[in-house]
Amino acid sequence: MHNIYLMIMVMALVTYFIRALPILLLRRQIRNRFINSFLYYVPYVTLSVMIFPDVLTSTGMLWSALAGFGTMLVLSFMKKNMFLVALASCLVVFLTETLVA
Amino acid sequence: MSRNSDVLRGMRDAVPVGLGYLAVSFAFGLAAARMGIPALSATLMSLSNLTSAGQFAGVGVIAAGGGLAELALTQLVINARYFLMSCALSQRIATHAPLWQRAVVSFGVTDEVFALSMAAPKPLSPHYSFGMMGVCIPSWTLGTALGATLGGVLPAPLMNALGIALYAMLTAAIVPPSRDNRLLRFIIVLSMAVSGAAAVLPVLSAIPKGLRIVLLTMVITGWAALRHPLEEAPDA
Numbered sequence: 001m002h003n004i005y006l007m008i009m010v011m012a013l014v015t016y017f018i019r020a021l022p023i024l025l026l027r028r029q030i031r032n033r034f035i036n037s038f039l040y041y042v043p044y045v046t047l048s049v050m051i052f053p054d055v056l057t058s059t060g061m062l063w064s065a066l067a068g069f070g071t072m073l074v075l076s077f078m079k080k081n082m083f084l085v086a087l088a089s090c091l092v093v094f095l096t097e098t099l100v101a
Numbered sequence: 102m103s104r105n106s107d108v109l110r111g112m113r114d115a116v117p118v119g120l121g122y123l124a125v126s127f128a129f130g131l132a133a134a135r136m137g138i139p140a141l142s143a144t145l146m147s148l149s150n151l152t153s154a155g156q157f158a159g160v161g162v163i164a165a166g167g168g169l170a171e172l173a174l175t176q177l178v179i180n181a182r183y184f185l186m187s188c189a190l191s192q193r194i195a196t197h198a199p200l201w202q203r204a205v206v207s208f209g210v211t212d213e214v215f216a217l218s219m220a221a222p223k224p225l226s227p228h229y230s231f232g233m234m235g236v237c238i239p240s241w242t243l244g245t246a247l248g249a250t251l252g253g254v255l256p257a258p259l260m261n262a263l264g265i266a267l268y269a270m271l272t273a274a275i276v277p278p279s280r281d282n283r284l285l286r287f288i289i290v291l292s293m294a295v296s297g298a299a300a301v302l303p304v305l306s307a308i309p310k311g312l313r314i315v316l317l318t319m320v321i322t323g324w325a326a327l328r329h330p331l332e333e334a335p336d337a
Contacts, residue, residue, distance in 0.1 A: 004142045010169055011159045012149035014176040019183045020207035024200065026191035037326035039189040043219045044285055045325070046182055046318040047271045048292035050212065053300050055268040060261035068262075072269040076276035082269075083117035089269035094262035101258070 064096035104228045111232020114221075118213045118233070119240035121270055124263035125153055126241045127255070130248025132157065136164035140249035147245035151211060151238060153267075154311065155179045179311035185318055186215040195224035202227035209234035213267065216274030284329055292321050 030036060059065045068089040075085045126147055133143035138160050150156050155176050162172050187210055194203060206227050214233050218225055279285040296317055299305040305313065 004138070004163065005145070007159075007163055007169065007172055008142060008146045008149060010173050011146065011155065011176050014173050015150050015152055015155055015180050015183070016208060018177065018180050019187050019210040020204060022184060022187035023191045023194065023203050023207045023210075026188060027196065027203070029196060030192060033330050034326050036192075037330040038322050039192055040331055041288060041322045041325045042185050042189045042318065043216065044275050044279075044288050045292045045322045046185060046314065047212065047216060047275050048289045049296040049314050049317045049321075050182070051268050051271050052293035053297045055265065058264045058268055060257060064261065065265065068265045068269070072265075072272040073276065076273045077280055079277045079280060080273070081117075082273040083120075085273040086117055086121060086266045086269040089265050090262040093265050094258055097258040097261055 059093050060097055061100065063100060064093045067096045068093040104226075107226040107228035108232040108235070111229040111234075112236050113232075114217055114229075115214070115233040115236040118217065118270060119236040121213070121263075121266040122237055122240045123244040123247075124260075124266055126244030127248035128260060128264065129153065129156055130245040130250070131252055132248075133160045133245075134249045134252060136160050138163065138249075140246065143249045144242060144246045148238070148242045151209065151241055152180060152183075153211075178309050181311055181315045182212075182318065183210050183215075185315065186210055186212075190215065190218055190225070193218065193223055193225040194227060198227045205234075206230040209237065211237065213237070213270055213274075216271055220274055220278075288321070288325055292317070295321060 030039075055069050056062060056065045059068065071092045072085050072089045075088055080088075129147065130140070130143050133146075133156075134140065138146075143160070146156055146159065150159070158175050158179050159172060162175055167175075187207065190206075190210065194206065209230055214230070214237060217233060218230065221229055275289060279289055296314075299313060299317060308316065
């Protein structure tokens with residue numbers, strides 16, 4: 001194993017560089033309609049892509065993950081707050097896993 | 102709004118995320134310990150990196166005796182999505198914010214902080230971000246330290262239940278605005294469907310996940326921006 005502190009530093013630098021470059025360089029308001037539209041849609045698309053299908057393998061079994069996923073979709077659609085959505089989804093997963101197992 | 106109240110608002114809004122981070126970073130600390138990474142190293146990694154997928158992959162590379170180039174490349178691919186998030190964020194931060202504040206805000210760009218930032222009123226106050234970071238960084242670091250030292254004291258169903266918490270938060274960030282907006286609803290469903298298909302299709306599923314997220318985002322977002330450009334300045 002290489003020096004582990006050096007490796008951690010390299011990881012941190014690469015990750016910071018990725019995050020900081022756009023924020024430090026794009027300081028003026030962009031006027032281009034396409035770019036503005038693109039940046040407006042980015043959160044919805046990228047977070048959706050990250051959630052599914054990974055959420056299905058985030059627990060111990062597919063059934064509990066499906067139950068939790070359904071819970072978070074319904075409650076979010078009802079505009080419940082983030083804390084409640086997270087708590088309810090965890091609870092549903094826990095109950096499903098203890099009942100099914 | 103004053104700076105102090107922005108900081109407090111950020112801290113308050115980030116509490117659920119902080120709790121979720123405690124759980125996930127606990128799992129990370131546990132995984133790192135099992136791969137032979139010392140508790141201090143795992144904790145320092147969380148403090149300096151503040152990213153889940155990148156760290157899980159990073160300890161994998163380190164434990165396997167990988168080189169610095171491999172490690173750097175892994176981080177670049179897995180965390181490339183932050184580049185897109187930061188592009189979107191760059192347009193939200195108040196233009197008069199000094200450069201050092203932008204530099205600090207950059208450190209705290211995680212999936213969940215990004216989701217909260219985009220839901221916050223515009224322009225985004227750097228102090229609001231500082232508040233969120235004040236909750237998220239300590240909880241991510243503390244959870245790692247606990248997981249690495251205490252190990253598997255939590256029962257499996259409890260750990261599994263906590264594993265879904267972050268996905269619930271991301272969902273709670275993007276779904277509510279879609280209730281009154283058919284186009285956003287369609288874009289969310291489309292993105293999830295395409296992502297689900299890409300995870301099982303032959304060629305696409307072979308692409309590393311971090312890169313796949315970026316590619317799918319570029320294609321779907323590009324399509325949406327071409328077909329449904331915003332009417333005027335994006336204030337929705």
